[in-house]
Amino acid sequence: MIVIIKQKNKVNLSLLNTNKKGYFGNFGGQFVPETLMPALSELETVFENAIKEPEFQLELKNLYQNYIGRPTPLYYAKRLTEYFGKAKILLKREDLNHTGAHKINNAVGQALLAKKLGKKNIIAETGAGQHGVATATACALLDLNCTIYMGAKDMERQKPNVFRMKMLGANVQEVTNGEQTLKEATSEAIRAWVSRVENTHYILGTASGPHPYPLIVREFQAIIGSEAREQCLESYNKLPNYVLACIGGGSNAIGIFHAFKEDQSVKFIGLEAGGKGIETTEHAATLTKGSPGILHGTKSYLLQDNFGRIKEAHSISAGMDYPGVGPEHSHLKDIGRAEYFSVTDDEALQGFQLLARVEGILAALESSHAIGYLFKFMPQTSSDEIIILNLSGRGDKDIPILSQYFDF
Amino acid sequence: MKKLLIPFFTAGHPNINSISQIIQALDKIGLDYIEIGLPHSDALADGPIIQNSSFKALQSGMNLEVLFDNLKMHKPPQSKLILFSYYNPLMCYGLEKLAERWKQSGGHSILVPDLPFEEAGEFKQICEDNGLNLIFLIAPTSTPERIKQITEMSSEFLYLVSVTGITGSQQDLSENLGEIIREIKLIKPNLPVVIGFGISNPETAIKAIKQGADGIVIGSALVKLLNENNFTKAFELIKNIKAVLN
Numbered sequence: 033m034i035v036i037i038k039q040k041n042k043v044n045l046s047l048l049n050t051n052k053k054g055y056f057g058n059f060g061g062q063f064v065p066e067t068l069m070p071a072l073s074e075l076e077t078v079f080e081n082a083i084k085e086p087e088f089q090l091e092l093k094n095l096y097q098n099y100i101g102r103p104t105p106l107y108y109a110k111r112l113t114e115y116f117g118k119a120k121i122l123l124k125r126e127d128l129n130h131t132g133a134h135k136i137n138n139a140v141g142q143a144l145l146a147k148k149l150g151k152k153n154i155i156a157e158t159g160a161g162q163h164g165v166a167t168a169t170a171c172a173l174l175d176l177n178c179t180i181y182m183g184a185k186d187m188e189r190q191k192p193n194v195f196r197m198k199m200l201g202a203n204v205q206e207v208t209n210g211e212q213t214l215k216e217a218t219s220e221a222i223r224a225w226v227s228r229v230e231n232t233h234y235i236l237g238t239a240s241g242p243h244p245y246p247l248i249v250r251e252f253q254a255i256i257g258s259e260a261r262e263q264c265l266e267s268y269n270k271l272p273n274y275v276l277a278c279i280g281g282g283s284n285a286i287g288i289f290h291a292f293k294e295d296q297s298v299k300f301i302g303l304e305a306g307g308k309g310i311e312t313t314e315h316a317a318t319l320t321k322g323s324p325g326i327l328h329g330t331k332s333y334l335l336q337d338n339f340g341r342i343k344e345a346h347s348i349s350a351g352m353d354y355p356g357v358g359p360e361h362s363h364l365k366d367i368g369r370a371e372y373f374s375v376t377d378d379e380a381l382q383g384f385q386l387l388a389r390v391e392g393i394l395a396a397l398e399s400s401h402a403i404g405y406l407f408k409f410m411p412q413t414s415s416d417e418i419i420i421l422n423l424s425g426r427g428d429k430d431i432p433i434l435s436q437y438f439d440f
Numbered sequence: 441m442k443k444l445l446i447p448f449f450t451a452g453h454p455n456i457n458s459i460s461q462i463i464q465a466l467d468k469i470g471l472d473y474i475e476i477g478l479p480h481s482d483a484l485a486d487g488p489i490i491q492n493s494s495f496k497a498l499q500s501g502m503n504l505e506v507l508f509d510n511l512k513m514h515k516p517p518q519s520k521l522i523l524f525s526y527y528n529p530l531m532c533y534g535l536e537k538l539a540e541r542w543k544q545s546g547g548h549s550i551l552v553p554d555l556p557f558e559e560a561g562e563f564k565q566i567c568e569d570n571g572l573n574l575i576f577l578i579a580p581t582s583t584p585e586r587i588k589q590i591t592e593m594s595s596e597f598l599y600l601v602s603v604t605g606i607t608g609s610q611q612d613l614s615e616n617l618g619e620i621i622r623e624i625k626l627i628k629p630n631l632p633v634v635i636g637f638g639i640s641n642p643e644t645a646i647k648a649i650k651q652g653a654d655g656i657v658i659g660s661a662l663v664k665l666l667n668e669n670n671f672t673k674a675f676e677l678i679k680n681i682k683a684v685l686n
Binding site for chain 1: 481487491498526554556576577582586590
């Protein structure tokens with residue numbers, strides 16, 4: 033009997049090992065023009081070596097602590113908790129990072145990789161402008177040339193961030209194709225990379241894109257969850273029951289989920305942009321409403337029509353206005369390890385307002401989706417439970433769009 | 441050896457009715473292959489001209505079903521038809537069904553610019569089962585090891601990207617094309633190598649041939665003329681290039 037079980041285990045292990053390179057279950061891969069394949073392979077090697085090097089880790093740790101300001105607090109939101117009168121709500125304060133969001137964790141990590149690759153030029157896409165600002169910041173710090181691709185519509189609704197990027201010395205390229213948002217900006221950044229791959233590194237901002245990007249971005253964002261897990265155990269002597277995060281491409285979500293992956297008692301909840309409602313055509317609820325397909329080099333859930341044409345997404349938050357999602361989230365959804373729900377523009381605005389009034393925190397519209405979900409979710413929780421919510425960014429950048437909704 | 445001239449146009453551009461008109465006109469010129477581009481919303485390897493043509497074609501309702509219906513209406517051309525498509529529209533349609541329908545429509549080969557050989561195993565098998573060739577691309581950035589693997593997987597011909605860039609590039613041809621062609625020929629001496637992406641006129645076509653290529657693909661330059669509705673000039677360009685190639 034024992035022998036049989038042992039053999040069974042062996043078979044299972046070998047099945048795991050034969051998983052195709054760069055895949056999370058059925059999702060991931062490398063669907064890019066041949067021109068980029070050698071660069072992806074070089075990036076993979078440099079990345080794998082770098083994260084094993086103590087000097088690289090030391091340099092990264094130093095930047096995380098002394099430049100970004102990590103660790104960020106795991107803040108007990110007492111008044112928010114009292115407002116709902118249910119589970120204890122802890123906010124992981126990524127909004128307190130230098131540049132105002134989690135994006136900087138990945139940007140400095142990848143800028144260090146660019147140095148190792150010997151590439152002086154950086155390109156990146158941005159939606160809300162947070163990744164653009166973070167990349168421009170890392171480039172200024174590490175003396176790299178920076179070009180950011182941004183949709184014309186996003187440049188309009190995230191004006192303060194466009195100005196910040198320019199002040200940091202970045203060249204901001206306006207993208208006027210299609211809906212002029214994150215999808216087109218990403219396509220244009222990839223095309224630019226195809227043309228300049230020999231001396232340019234592409235700092236992808238979310239845990240998506242072709243392998244090894246989902247792994248790289250997860251690696252540099254996983255600090256969020258590692259800190260949160262430790263902080264929670266230290267202060268409350270137990271693990272949280274739930275971890276909540278908003279999800280566009282999914283980098284802040286995978287960043288906070290990853291450290292809890294083996295803790296089966298911890299439930300993961302990702303909140304997608306429901307836009308004007310998932311029953312309408314104007315939303316970005318990729319995991320809730322999408323189907324598997326390929327966008328920007330990776331196989332994952334996406335919003336597409338019957339002929340594989342990618343649909344335009346909609347969200348009040350530019351950072352979540354994207355018809356795709358990172359491949360690991362598609363896998364986590366399919367195996368049931370994480371659950372994903374959608375939160376409408378209006379619910380996000382209510383979340384924004386609530387947090388501002390009871391905690392004095394202006395959350396980014398992206399993070400406000402996670403807050404907005406609390407109205408539905410909190411009644412299902414009990415007062416002996418703990419929720420960690422990733423407050424991925426701050427809302428200063430959203431003032432132009434918020435001023436259209438709040439009339440003072 | 442006779443040089444191959446492969447014109448590329450976007451299906452459904454400048455309008456859906458032009459598909460058979462363009463195929464017939466090109467076929468009359470006497471070409472070995474005609475490459476038909478299926479428009480896609482997120483064409484990562486294409487420059488502004490083909491992107492623009494794709495956008496217009498999609499707006500007028502172009503898709504695989506429309507293409508197959510259109511091809512069905514006419515007698516198949518003498519030229520072999522190559523379908524150029526990004527992977528998502530093919531996957532979404534169903535790879536098996538796509539291969540069957542393309543074969544039934546008189547199709548000969550398929551080229552997928554965002555499907556590197558590492559990801560191509562399943563689709564290559566499906567193509568072969570249906571008597572179709574899957575054409576692979578090699579780029580100026582491809583390493584010797586990749587060149588070897590791609591060449592070994594290739595039949596019919598190999599598509600060598602002329603520049604480190606996207607289609608319609610105005611850059612000079614990459615300097616190492618000749619070297620790459622020699623590497624390919626060492627492995628498969630009889631496998632034709634055609635150069636494309638930055639070939640726009642008889643001069644660049646000759647440059648490519650001088651590097652040792654067995655043929656060229658001409659896309660953006662043709663699409664640009666078709667976009668201006670200048671069909672006469674478009675087909676003249678192909679005739680002129682054909683004349684200098686032979």
